[in-house]
Amino acid sequence: MTIPFYRQPTVDYGVLQPVAPGVRRIVARNPGPFSYTGTGTYVIGTGEVAVIDPGPDRPEHIEALLAGLAGERVTHQFITHTHIDHSPAARALAAASGAPTHGFGPHHGGIRPPDYQPVEEGGDWDLTPDVALRDGDVVAGAGWALRAVHTPGHTSNHLCFALEGEGILFTGDHVMGWSTSIITPPDGDMAAYMASLDKLLARADRLYLPTHGPAITDPAPFVRAFIAHRHAREAQITRCLEDGIGDIAAMVTHIYHDVPEALHSAAAHSVFAHLVHMVETGRARCAGPATLTARYEAPC
Numbered sequence: 001m002t003i004p005f006y007r008q009p010t011v012d013y014g015v016l017q018p019v020a021p022g023v024r025r026i027v028a029r030n031p032g033p034f035s036y037t038g039t040g041t042y043v044i045g046t047g048e049v050a051v052i053d054p055g056p057d058r059p060e061h062i063e064a065l066l067a068g069l070a071g072e073r074v075t076h077q078f079i080t081h082t083h084i085d086h087s088p089a090a091r092a093l094a095a096a097s098g099a100p101t102h103g104f105g106p107h108h109g110g111i112r113p114p115d116y117q118p119v120e121e122g123g124d125w126d127l128t129p130d131v132a133l134r135d136g137d138v139v140a141g142a143g144w145a146l147r148a149v150h151t152p153g154h155t156s157n158h159l160c161f162a163l164e165g166e167g168i169l170f171t172g173d174h175v176m177g178w179s180t181s182i183i184t185p186p187d188g189d190m191a192a193y194m195a196s197l198d199k200l201l202a203r204a205d206r207l208y209l210p211t212h213g214p215a216i217t218d219p220a221p222f223v224r225a226f227i228a229h230r231h232a233r234e235a236q237i238t239r240c241l242e243d244g245i246g247d248i249a250a251m252v253t254h255i256y257h258d259v260p261e262a263l264h265s266a267a268a269h270s271v272f273a274h275l276v277h278m279v280e281t282g283r284a285r286c287a288g289p290a291t292l293t294a295r296y297e298a299p300c
Helices: 059-068 089-097 190-201 219-242 248-255 261-280
Strands: 017-020 023-027 040-044 048-052 073-078 101-103 138-141 144-150 159-163 168-172 207-210
Touching: 017 207, 023 059, 040 059, 040 207, 048 138, 048 144, 059 089, 073 089, 073 138, 144 190, 190 219, 190 261, 207 219, 219 248, 219 261, 248 261
Parallel strands: 048 073, 073 101, 168 207
Antiparallel strands: 017 023, 023 040, 040 048, 138 144, 144 159, 159 168
């Protein structure tokens, strides 16, 4: 099944634009292989407003956001997850407005692995939300209410936020409008990611607003395509194992032959996440602990 990615070739950077009733968006000028055209910061309400994913710590982005909100007051900040293209601007926005941060918790539970090496945008290890949210928690403001939907997988602390009564879900990086998410162990978890996709399918949201890429106006087929894509990737890994290709590096060369080599490191982590899940469920095996450099085999 083909994933119905949408394309957004041009962006008006630094401009707050309406994207849905009561919702505006400003895109940071940080395009790249993992952020597409840039990080989208959402503003909910008017007058007294909430900000979702304040974005990277880029002065021009923060200045443009504050300029766009001149005459209004930021009362709440919501963090989908702690990657450095999503959350660091929260500190500058808090200094300017006093608005507290709301999120699931610190990056990787606040425990930095000794061999930590950032993949894609890397973690924001300096942010611990002022208000910890759990699945189903509702926070209300002036004319709006957001419900936290815990969707671990891309990161363990990933939250989506549902705009109550509107059928709108802010999906962060769990479901993006241009690409599937990268899952990077140990904080990223493929089993949790797949379960979180199933969780969204059980909901009745009519519109997804991701942090990267344009709106997703028909969410259910989009999510099903993501699930099918992951099943297809696991089938490719299974065929590699059956053919005696047991090293992740060799699998990446085989599976991602049409992908630029600059992205192969990220691809290796996604393959690794799949293999961890497959070992846990008896669909692959390795002699010792599952690692990036371990050799994997088909199950007997």
